Amino acid sequence: LGQDFTVEQGQAAAKLCALNMIAQVKEACEGDLSRVKSVVKVEAFVNATPEFTDHPKVINGCSDLLVSVFGGDVGRHSRFAVGCSSLPLGVAVEPGAVFELAD
Template structure:
């Protein structure tokens, strides 16, 4: 299905990965009324997992790139939750982001901007959201970033 959001993705030169499958006993998303809760999406691209610890072996720009891949996976899950029609997205409501970082690293918000900026670029004003960006001592499989989201859909 091709709509306005798919066209915007194309204009931005972005393609969505296949919606990642859960690695344990949970579902990738839950719809409750008009809200879709998407499970945490870890930083990965076509080359595999994007690992690293911000403040040690990965810089802010690398973290932003990792967060961008989380955004693409969130959108892929959202597409699946909306039966392929991303134009049903009314609003990005809230993101909760975890950044694998050293105790002295304090730029988690800058890292998570990689995800936030992409969502605003794709969904426009409907992409503006509330969020939390917190440090984590480690993340599953050593990934750099994990982000979950809440979305309103029609």
């Protein structure tokens, strides 16, 4: 970000990552997303130039989708977004998440 990607492209990448997270959680819940009790936290790395400072705006692409899909009570989460000088394969973002599931 700040060189090869715009904030908007970073947000789109973060949103795509959130869609992949949801797909993995759905698989873990045997297709029943109502078993998600809480999106506990999102931890995100942003591939950025030293001058780039909009890391939180980029990760909003992920966070906003999780809140939209799971609602405010379940989807609202803590998070951090940090910049780094590179990520594997040159990707724009690398978020991870912790979900609490019901039995």
